[in-house]
Amino acid sequence: MDWSIQEIAKLAGTTSRTLRHYDDIGLLAPTRVAGNGYRHYDERALVRLQRILLLRELGLGLPAIAEVLEGDADEARALGAHLGWLRQEQGRLARQIASVEKTITALEGGERLMADEMFDGFDHTVHQAEVEQRWGAEAYAAGDRWWRGLGEAGQREWKARTAELSRDWIAAAGSGLAPDGAEAQALAKRHVEWLTGVPGTPAAVPGGDVAGYVLGLGEMYVADPRFGANYGGQAGAEFVRDALRSYAEREL
């Protein structure tokens, strides 16, 4: 009913500094300020805070969030406008990626590719520097150790499992099944279980945001051509995405 700043921060999964900031900018004032200056919050404040954090996770700016919460702006309209900016950003990134790829290709004919074993089920047509940047150098090293630790037989098994999953996805996508049908959903389940074996993914971390991760993973398979290539081209990636989305919404 009456929480201190740290208590409500933990309840909502944020920090006390953030709460002070929201107080400063007038986004969320404490319910009550005691004589000693300590901030206190009640459950109404908690609800408001949770809405703020939800919208923030969607990428909205604090001023936009304030407008929505004050009723000055329609939530759906604000999100729709935000969606436009998100897609615009994605386009800008796609443009930069194309240019950077072109530049790298021009600089060197594609040397220094990743170590020839794949590290987590992708292909090896990628630069090691890129991998290290993407997952961090220690993550790469950890994944490398994990991979080596599997041993010869384990690596064969892992590759087989990965390839099998990939084959089954391609087959399912090609046979006109519904992404939310039983067979595709079984595949999605297998996919998520497979992810649990990949170090560094939220699915491998207890308490990780599996649903959100899986939800976005499908979008990434569609967005990044190299991922989609493992699922029978972009057409297959679309199928995988739809199946994963359906699965995530139902089961996770």
Next chain:
Amino acid sequence: MDWSIQEIAKLAGTTSRTLRHYDDIGLLAPTRVAGNGYRHYDERALVRLQRILLLRELGLGLPAIAEVLEGDADEARALGAHLGWLRQEQGRLARQIASVEKTITALEGGERLMADEMFDGFDHTVHQAEVEQRWGAEAYAAGDRWWRGLGEAGQREWKARTAELSRDWIAAAGSGLAPDGAEAQALAKRHVEWLTGVPGTPAAVPGGDVAGYVLGLGEMYVADPRFGANYGGQAGAEFVRDALRSYAEREL
């Protein structure tokens, strides 16, 4: 041989403030500082500045650019690492987009869609707020005026032309043609010419960066499922992208 700060700024297409900033952080010192404090640059400085701006357009940070220019870092490695971060960002965006779409769908069953005519060849399964955010409200209005100005017959013609282009792309992608073959390249040429008719694109603006835009446009067709849908699904989008890339590199 010896330019003032404004002169070199115009030559390189940037501002004097930027040059002062690069001087401040030690990225690009003027060749000579006159007794009155005025900065002067020679052609070696111009070359360095142009390399800086090139790398900056690829999205590298100024510290990373400095390392590359000082020879402390391999350019290809730096770009490869940067590519990893770019893809990571794209994934994050894809995740957010998925979440925002889900939230909007949950909020309202998909009402307030865009006006039923399409404004630039896409479909109308998109919110108006999104369009306005993406291209700006005036751009939307301008496009709207342009569209209305076409008149009944003009709109029919435009739609036919758009649909024809789309059909031809789908047919070409489906018939196993090579993206860099003559037929696909002819399509790419038509595509770029078609873009010239769309207000707001660099292709419609004299002096716009057509090559870069077209290069990235293909990536966007692949990245954004709704674009790809106009080209026979993501598989078709891949083909369009490859054809456009080939065309842009050869002709633009």
Next chain:
DNA sequence: CGTAGAACTTGACGTTACGTCAAGGTCAAG
């Protein structure tokens, strides 16, 4: 009751790459 440690407070700087005034010197032309 004194005190250590935990929790709280209000500043204030750092982060990215400059844009944008502000206040004031310098230079060429008339």
Next chain:
DNA sequence: CTTGACCTTGACGTAACGTCAAGTTCTACG
């Protein structure tokens, strides 16, 4: 000498807090 055009340094603002720093208050313990 005056009027602009061009130059200088200095400093604030940007998004959303993280991270000290210095000082105050609460709680538990001997």
